[in-house]
Amino acid sequence: MANRRDLKKDINYVLGDIIEEVYVRGLENPDKDSKKGEAIIDEAIATFDDLMERVNKRGIENASKHFKQIRTDLEDKGNALLEKVNKL
Structure with missing residues (x-):
């Protein structure tokens, strides 16, 4: 559960x-x-x-892979948003 909690905190921050x-x-x-x-x-x-919504999804077969993909998506989307902010 610590993985899920840490991931939620990372998304929020x-x-x-x-x-x-x-x-x-x-x-x-x-x-x-x-x-x-x-x-x-x-x-x-x-x-x-x-x-x-993806973090809170239940019944995942491969949780490690699922959370790793969410972290990757967070990094990609976060970087894309930062690029947009830098263009302001």
């Missing part, structure tokens, strides 16, 4: 930090369009919901 960074950039540059930032936040929330 990574996506929460991305959302926080969007807000910080919005405060630093109030003259820029906030629609792009809102879209990134919406995408981060959708990613959070998707990953948490």
Whole structure:
């Protein structure tokens, strides 16, 4: 169970930090369009919901492989979102 708990924390921290960074950039540059930032936040929330749903799925045959794939997806999606934040 520690694996599942740690994975949930990682998802929360990574996506929460991305959302926080969007807000910080919005405060630093109030003259820029906030629609792009809102879209990134919406995408981060959708990613959070998707990953948490997958983490909480029961009846997995190969749990190790399942959680490893979720970690890989978190890293990929997190990096993609950070690239979008950096372009703001």
